[in-house]
Amino acid sequence: MTGSARPNGQAIFALVLLVLNTVYASQIFKLGVPFSNGVEPGASFLPIVLCAVLYLAAGRILIAELRNSRSADAPVPSEKSDHVPAIGITGPLIITLLTMGFAAGLERAGYIVTAGAYTFAVALYFNFEDGGRSVRSVIVAAITAVIITGFGWLFFVKLFDLYLPTWIF
């Protein structure tokens, strides 16, 4: 007996891709037939081809991963790949939440406040992670936030004449 197949991360991700592909495919029906006039490719032609390719490729990866997960040794990523090591997701989660906060706050609180808070928080996270000294990290992050926020305003608004929202009272 080889034991039960335990889906690994690769298989779950392939499954997610298949679900996303199905969501994409659900819209194809609104685009009409793949060949208008019977011969000329229409708006749905390429999306149908792409859906089929993705089902095939993701399906193949899913099956291969399910087979691999039955074997004792999990495959090791090649050294030269861009693979991100499977360590905690706390860091990316914090950065994602901070960036979401920036995106949500920019139009409401304006550039100076949002950018200042965002760069302070991102710098604080990396500084604290680097040194572990909280007081020093806060001071360096605060200086970083002031400089980078000022730099961004100077370049975007003053030098390149692009628009950034200001505080709306």
Added chain:
Amino acid sequence: MLDLLGGFSTLFTLWPFLYLLGGFMLGLFFGAIPGLTATLAIALLLPFTFGMEVTNALIMVMGIYMAGIYAGSITGITLNIPGAPSGAITSIDGHALMKKGQGAQALSLDAFASSVGGMIGALILMLLAQPIGALALYFRTPEKFSLVLLAVVTVTIVSRGSLWKAIIAMTLGLMISTVGIDPMVPKGRFDFGSYHLVEGIGLLPAVIGLFAVCELLVQATIPARNAMGVAVADMPRLRHRDFIPDLHIVREIGAWLYIKSSIIGVLIGMLPGGGASMASFIAYAEAKRTAKHPSEFGQGSHEGLAASESANNAMCGGAIIPLLTLGIPGDAVTAIIFGVFLIHGLVPGPGLLTQHTDAIAPMFAALFVASAFVMISVIAFGPFYLRLARINRGALYGFIGLISMAGVYASSFSGFQMWMALAIGIFAFALRRFEYPAVPMLMGVILGPYLEKFLRGSMIVSQGDPLIFITSPFSLMFLVMTAVFIWLLRLRPGVRS
């Protein structure tokens, strides 16, 4: 050619020259820091280009490109941590020389080879761009489709790792490109009832998401001790003059090796999916094959260092040729440069050179002059290069995060595009976590509209007859090249193994 040489006079005026200098310094900084690349630097610059004149934007991009590719080898030599993948081969012999106490000489030879390679690449670009551009004027929609297909297939099959994952990444990119108005009829697709999606997913959020936001998230997974806080070995105090290359060694390496490696770099650069890493690897292998003492390769060979680094920077000129003349970006950097053109209303491809010589010529000149800057930079900044790897990560990633997100907003005036960049970044992070390559996805986003437009346009012309793609000699040639590349790069290695 004479028109293109006229670009030097524009370049040597105050603002264009300052843009080149600024771009070069930015590229040097980003290229030298492990984890950051020229691609990221140009991606971050993209929002700013909205506020620049097209000539200045292109000049600045060329400065970043040349410096970024060169600087990837700096920390490769000093710390054995290449700042960018392009510096990986150079660091084999470069770091071996460093360990022998010849670090300054290794850095100077590295810069000299980069300079020579970059200049040869820029000259070949100036020589070939107009003839190829003139030839490309004869391409009609079937030829253009076959050419785009060649790029799509080649970029996919040269990706490292699983072919299936590369196919998925390319397909995802092509899918993203189908969102929005249909290229042939005014009809929205895949908008899911949102008016934001009717206008499609812009290139800017795709580039920022795939390269900047994704990199930010990746760096947040890497513990500080594994990132840049590597202890720098004790080194004797170096002076600026220590970074002047030893002419005896340069003569020993020989002019032919520089020229041959540069030509290899240009040819690899012209291939879709080629890139600096492949150029340096092939030139290195060729130099080793013809070397008098191949056993020295890997142990601190001057020839190995010169070959890989000449090819690296010559590749820049080669990669620009298909972009400008055929409208086909071959790698991530040229794909983003493609975006710079589009932002300014210029469409790369046949006719661009003749219609916009005034905008393009300074760009060529910038590539050439930036190559000369490489040599100057090592003499000026060589003693400080070791400190580059010790920059504060908080400041660096705070900067990248802010410039990315605020940049998307400032250039699109759309909060939605900012959210889109974040969503693409998170998705790209997941792709990278599971070893899916990002470059085919970006190429899919960029080439997708063209692939579909040329396919459907050709089929309308031929009234649905697919033979139109093989009755045209150029189209047939591109299709045969596609098949040959698939055989050489994927099928034959599989059969042999």
